[in-house]
Amino acid sequence: xxxxxxxxxxxxxxxxxxxxxxxxxxxxxxxxxxxxxxxxxxxxxxxxxxxxxxxxxxxxxxxxxxxxxxxxxxxxxxxxxxxxxxxxxxxxxxxxxx
Numbered sequence: 001x002x003x004x005x006x007x008x009x010x011x012x013x014x015x016x017x018x019x020x021x022x023x024x025x026x027x028x029x030x031x032x033x034x035x036x037x038x039x040x041x042x043x044x045x046x047x048x049x050x051x052x053x054x055x056x057x058x059x060x061x062x063x064x065x066x067x068x069x070x071x072x073x074x075x076x077x078x079x080x081x082x083x084x085x086x087x088x089x090x091x092x093x094x095x096x097x098x
Contacts, residue, residue: 003069003079011036018079019066027063030054039074045092047071064089 003018011017014025017036031050033039044067052058068085 003081006073006079008073008079017070018073019069019082024063024066027051027055027059036070036074039071041075042067042071044068044071061089061093062086 001016001018001020006016006018014020014028014033014036015022017039020028028034031047031054033042033047044064047067048059048061048064051063062082065085065088066082068088069080069082072085073079
């Protein structure tokens with residue numbers, strides 16, 4: 001869903017979350033996420049790794065940005081477009097590889 005249209009107290013399905021459409025909903029379901037509350041406290045980086053393992057392919061790193069957006073939203077942050085987290089991902093991965 002478009003982050004500007006998300007109403008926190010009306011989030012009941014995965015597609016109610018910011019940046020989640022049908023494709024990302026399926027990706028979340030592949031890794032065992034079927035309800036928004038299951039995202040609380042999750043690591044977006046571990047979620048990404050699990051998705052790559054379970055699908056047998058390397059997904060676009062922007063998927064991590066989407067995972068950051070929804071985990072942070074479920075942990076209480078305001079809804080943001082996924083690309084607002086690209087810098088966060090790049091800094092994190094850079095620091096992991098230093």
